[in-house]
Amino acid sequence: MMQWNRERNIILTARLMSLLFTPFYLPLVGLMALFVFSYLGLMPWAYKLQLLTLVYVFTILLPTILIHIYRRYRGWNLIDLGHKERRIVPYVISILCYFFCVYLMDMLHVPHFMGTILSAALFIQVVCALINVWWKISTHTAAIGGVAGALFVFGELFGFNPVWWLCIVFILAGLLGTSRMILRQHSLAQVVAGFLVGIVCSILGLIYL
Secondary structure, eight states: OHHHHHHHHHHHHHHHHHHHTOGGGHHHHHHHHHHHHSGGGGSOHHHHHHHHHHHHIIIIIHHHHHHHHHHHHHTOOHHHHTSGGGSHHHHHHHHHHHHHHHHHHHHTTOOHHHHHHHHHHHHHHHHHHHHHHHSOOOHHHHHHHHHHHHHHHHHHHHTOOOHHHHHHHHHHHHHHHHHHHHTTSOOHHHHHHHHHHHHHHHHHHHHHO
16 A cells, blocks of 8 residues: 555656646746846846746647647547657647747847747757657657756856756756656657757757757
């Protein structure tokens, strides 16, 4: 009985980690980091709140609702949706939502560097979607890898030491990757590959997009 309770608690904790650190939070976290670590934090609070709300709606709220509706329409649970061949439509939904967010930010003449965060997140989504055609990759660890890459770039551009923040991100990435493996959603290779893809795409996206 104690063994069963322990296993249940481990699974519940893994599910909570997966829920808290969903891939959709990457752009929002990136913008918040930009407001904390750069001169962009001097912008009016009302403007920052409007921008964060826009990003929240198009990168978290809208794709989450649309993917939920699609999953309910197909009669799938979250585990069913984890199969590689069933992830294509959710990828398309999230990519389109991210694209419209980038487009709106461009139309509203949002400062370029803020837009590159969304572009980098979109780049990660597209690369993961392409890889998923042949091999299932973890978008959860790709997203947190994107956060690590963004911290590295921000540290270089704005002259702050990101070591302690990177340590926190690496610890969270390890816990998140372990959670995805406990839930049998990914193998070790898939979570490691996702993290590396996230770091590389984030660095390239923030520098060149």
